[in-house]
Amino acid sequence: xxxxxxxxxxxxxxxxxxxxxxxxxxxxxxxxxxxxxxxxxxxxxxxxxxxxxxxxxxxxxxxxxxxxxxxxxxxxxxxxxxxxxxxxxxxxxxx
Numbered sequence: 001x002x003x004x005x006x007x008x009x010x011x012x013x014x015x016x017x018x019x020x021x022x023x024x025x026x027x028x029x030x031x032x033x034x035x036x037x038x039x040x041x042x043x044x045x046x047x048x049x050x051x052x053x054x055x056x057x058x059x060x061x062x063x064x065x066x067x068x069x070x071x072x073x074x075x076x077x078x079x080x081x082x083x084x085x086x087x088x089x090x091x092x093x094x095x
Contacts (some may be wrong), residue, residue, distance in 0.1 A: 004077060005078065006046065006047050006076035007074065008036075008041075008049045009032065014028075016052035020052060021065075021071075022065035024067050032046055046079055048076075048078045055070075058074050069081065
């Protein structure tokens, strides 16, 4: 059964995500974390820490803006495809 994925950031990578989507994300990581409801994901979801460089490359390959909808879609792709090296790049190019 497919588990819904929730895009998640680390304090360290948050500024790079914010640079990709400056109007869609709060100014600071702490603001984002407070708004995220940092408890357990609802509905059996899984948190997926997304890498900003891989996310940006995926968005370019998919012709998408780096916004909330794209983060959610990318997190789901990561969750569905596991952590094998390079999967995101091969899949992004082949689509």
